[in-house]
Amino acid sequence: MPADPISRLAAALGSSVGAEVTLERPGEAEYGDYATNVALQLAGSRRRPPRELAAEIADAAAGLEAVERAEVAGPGFVNFFLRDEWFAAALGEILAAGDGYGSGVAEPRERVQVEMVSANPTGPILVSHARNGAYGDSVARLLELAGHEVAREYYYNDSGLQMERFRASVDAVRKGEPVPEDGYHGDYVRDLAAVDGDPVPAMLESMERTLERFRIHFDSWALQSVVEERLPELLPRLDTYEKDGALWARSSAYGDEEDRVLLRSGDRSPTYRAADVPYLVDKLDRGFDRAVYVLGADHHGTRNWYAAVARMLGYDPARIEVLLYQPVHLTRGGEQAKMSKRRGDVVFLDEFLDEIGVDAARWYLVNRGPDQAIDIDVDLAAERTQKNPVYYVQYAHARIAGILRNAPDNASDNLSLSSPLAPEERELVKRLAELPSVVADAAAKRGPQVVPAYAIRLADDFHRFYHEHRVLESEQQAFRLGLCRATQTVIARCLDLVGVEAPERM
RNA sequence: GCGCCCGUAGCUCAGUGGACAGAGCGGCGGACUUCUAAUCCGCGGGCCGGAGGUUCGAAUCCUCCCGGGCGCACCA
Structure with a gap:
């Protein structure tokens, strides 16, 4: 049933x-x-x-x-x-489900790893990384709600050329020498130089703080240097060949667009692509049924690489899933935004959050489907007004909280109706009843953007209901209180899926 | 050249096989002695980039074209 x-x-x-x-x-x-x-x-x-x-x-x-x-x-x-009775019964079911309303029993229940953000620790988290995280984290929350077991992982390169340049930049500042042209510039490099020791852990700590502030929590952090240790044992299991002094993977024979270099000519050092091999094996060997990669669309050229590696090693490629998202552009009153004075046109997430707040940031970054490029007008997004849908939805939640605060403790919870339902009441119940299909659809298509869209329609229905009908001391107080409680639960659920807080007061 | 994404109202975008194509913002005008007016109500605007095709029916599916973005590294 x-x-x-x-x-x-x-x-x-x-x-x-x-x-x-x-x-x-x-x-x-x-x-x-x-x-x-x-x-x-x-x-x-x-x-x-x-x-x-x-x-x-x-x-x-x-x-x-x-x-x-x-x-x-x-x-x-x-x-x-x-009939009205159907609405009363539907509301009763929603209330009975409580916080679990909308959750599913996934068949089969999968252990899913969502790897996201994974920016290398050479500088602060940027807004572009934030879309990766906001999207990936919402997908993760949807999968959890659908009944899967989800782990969030951050993967980073702690060795290699870029890291050498990063460390060299910090060292140069410490010695009072100019930072190399191909190094990393910016105030954060000076900040790191002021403290002794390897700057990489300090950089990572700072990045993690930013991500926690953005309400993304990682269960694990994977280091490329550790992952790479298993490369020698895995290379022989791959389909490879020598060309121009380098070792190539014959990935084009396994669904990839082209072959990839694994070991560079010259020093035979492993490429970044090579590390993907042991990392993928590591993911699947750790018992994840599904490995989800969240990547910017500028990486779509490597979309089929991961599945090709899986095929080459005899794993089911269906266990690999690559999610791509289009870029974010910030504008300020129509002009291309240059928020950061430190690094030209890139924008640090912390500065972005200072300006528009975490709630608006998360909302705007999942509000669009992953295939849509996002334009955010920072001035508009920073306004805490009706122009901003996130506050419209939060306000509905806070309004309900106000009603429930004023409700008598001994209020009846008998939903039986004493008079015909008004159109606003029927509309609201029907909207609430949509939640299970909305979240199931969002999870299935990895499209969290339908959640905020639904939340706006729900808030819309509630505000209309609120405007037309009194809840407390009304003829149908019990039914309407139930309607309020159910609406509050569903709004809170939607906001949580997007990583936005559900305030009791505004 | 090849591949991926996008093109819908002045702006930002929903809608991906069905009943007259929707919302928010912006503009104008109304509604608070009442559980929060960060709310509600009313008034406009579109040859759905273009051309063919499939279908009883196409913004939606197919083909081609035009425009924009991104890839096509022994960088990550």
């Missing part, structure tokens, strides 16, 4: 029709509470006029307890009008 009221209604209709019925919410009130186009879709294969099929579905639906009436409309839609 499906867990939520809508899919149960759909299932009941489906069994009476002998086909899967999908319900949608029509845009117009005259088309009922829910509608289905199943008659149109079935008309072809069953060689029947769509309206005739629709009439049969409508007849069958009329026999269901929840359905007040069903109408055939247009070319063959069936519109369902539901």
